[in-house]
Amino acid sequence: MTTLVFAEPHGDAVADATLATVTAAAALGGPVHVLTTAAGDAHAAIAGVEKVLVADDAAYANGLAENLAPLIAGLMAKDDTGYDAVLAPATTTGKNVLPRVAALLDVMQVSDIISVEGPKTFTRPIYAGNAIATVESSDPKLVITVRTTAFDKAEATGGSAGTETVSGPGDAGLSQFVKLDAVESERPELTSAGIVVSGGRALKDGETFEQYITPLADKLGAAIGASRAAVDAGYVPNDYQVGQTGKIVAPEVYIAIGISGAIQHLAGMKDSKVIVAINKDPDAPIFQVADIGLVADLFNAVPELVEKL
C-alpha cells in the first residue's frame, strides 16, 4: 500500500505539522508520497518520503476545499497509481479539506488519530480527550487526520524524493478566497513552541494581558496562548486559543496564568511535559493537572517571576 500525505500549506517551507504527519503515514508501513500546493523542493528533502506531487495550479493556492478535494480524491482513486490512504495534519486546513475528500470516496474519515495500532486500527481522543477510542476502519481506503503533537517529527532533511507535477479539475467555481487577516508575530508558533505561556480571563483586558503575559513569554522565548474566555473577551486574537476547539499543544513547558482549567481547556494542553499553574484560587481544577502550582495573585507573582528568571 502507498500512502499520500497532504502537506500543510506553509509558503515554500515544510510545516512541522507535515513532518509529524509523515511519521504517522510511515507507520502504516508503505511508501509515503507528499502532495504540496507550493514548491516541491523542501518537501522532497523530508527523510523517508519517496515522491513529491506538486499541484501548482492557482486554484489550489488558497486551500479551498471545493477545489482541493476533487484533486486529492482523483489521485487516490487512480487505477494504477492510486493511494490506499491519505493523511493530513488536523489543522484547520486538514480538517476543512479531508472530510470532503472522504465523502467523495464514500469513506468514513478517522479524525485526529494519536496512534497507529495496525494497518486499519487507530486510537483517537473523544469527549474532549476524556476518553480514548480504538477504532478499526472497514473502508477500502483510509482518510485520516493526525493530531500532530502525538507523533515525532520526521527529519526535514536527508531525503531525496523525486518530484512530479500533478493537475486536477482546477477551480470548481463554487467558492472564492477573499482574504486572510493574519496576525504577524516574531514569536515561535504556538503548536510547535517548546514553551507556551497562556493567559485566561483573569488578565482583564487586552492591555493588561500584553503587560503581564508578554514580558514572561519574551524572557522564556515562549509562544503565547489563551483560554477561550480570554479570546472571547477580545484580549487576544482567535488563533491564540488552546483547547478542545482551539489549538492542541504539547510543549516542554506550559504555563497557565489565571486559567481555571475547564475540561475544554485541558483537552488542548494536558499532554504538555511540565505544566505550571498560577492561580489565586487553590481549588482551581488546573492544579489537578499541574506539576508545579503557585497559589497567588498573578499581578504580583508574574512580574516577580519575570524578574527572578
Place this chain on the structure above:
Amino acid sequence: MKILVPVKRVIDYNVKPRVKSDGSGVDLANVKMSMNPFDEIAVEEALRLKEAGKAEEVIAVSIGPAKAQETLRTALAMGADRAILVETDEAVEPLAVAKILKAIAADEEPGIVMLGKQAIDDDSNQTGQMLAALMERPQGTFASKVEIDGDGVSVTREVDGGLETVKLTLPAIVTTDLRLNEPRYASLPNIMKAKKKPLDTKTPADYGVDVAPRLTTTNVSEPPVRQAGEIVEDVDALVAKLKALGAI
C-alpha cells in the same frame, strides 16, 4: 430562502464523561444531555438571518434516538419553525448523517445548511464538509461571521493563522465556530409554544440511507491520568522547581 439546521443530542458540556469499566464506551446512563453547543450557535445564527429578513423558514433536523425530540423542541423553543426527527437507535456516523441530510436537503431545497463544526462527543468535525461534498456545494467551515449578499454568502473563518474570508455561491453549507454568536435562551412562553410546532418523524430507511457503521470501536479507555504535582510556597520555589525539572 430556507435554512436547514441539524442538531445533535450529546452529553452536556458541563458533565465530565466517565468511561465504562468494560471498555465499551462512555457511560451515558442518567447523565444530563443537551443540544451540542455548536448546534445551538447554528440555530441562533439561522434565527438571526430570519429576523434580518434574509430567510423565511428555519427547519431543525435531528438524527438520533426518540429522545432527540427534546433537542428538537429546544430548537423550536428558540424559534425554529418546524422540525424533522430521523429516528434511529444506531450510533450514526458523520458520513451516514451527511447522506441523510443530503436527502432532506433535496426535499427542502434550503439556501443554507447551518451545522455546528463538531459534536462534543465524538469530536469528529466532518459532517458539514461531507454534506457539502455530497451536495457538490461550497462550504464555509469554522465560521465566526456570516453575511448574505445577493446570491452569495461571505463567511469569515477561524483558521490557525488568523481569520480567513471566503465568498460562497448559494446554496452553501456553513459550520459554526464558538464566536459566531451567543445563543439565546428559550423563554417559558416560547417553550410552551414549541410544543405545538410541527415535528415530523422519519427513519433512515425513508431516505434510503444505509447507516451501518464503517468504523468499529473496539475499545474505549481512560486517558492516562496526570498526577497533580506540588504546590510551591512562592515565586522563588517556583523558579527553583522549574530549574530542578530542567524545564528552563
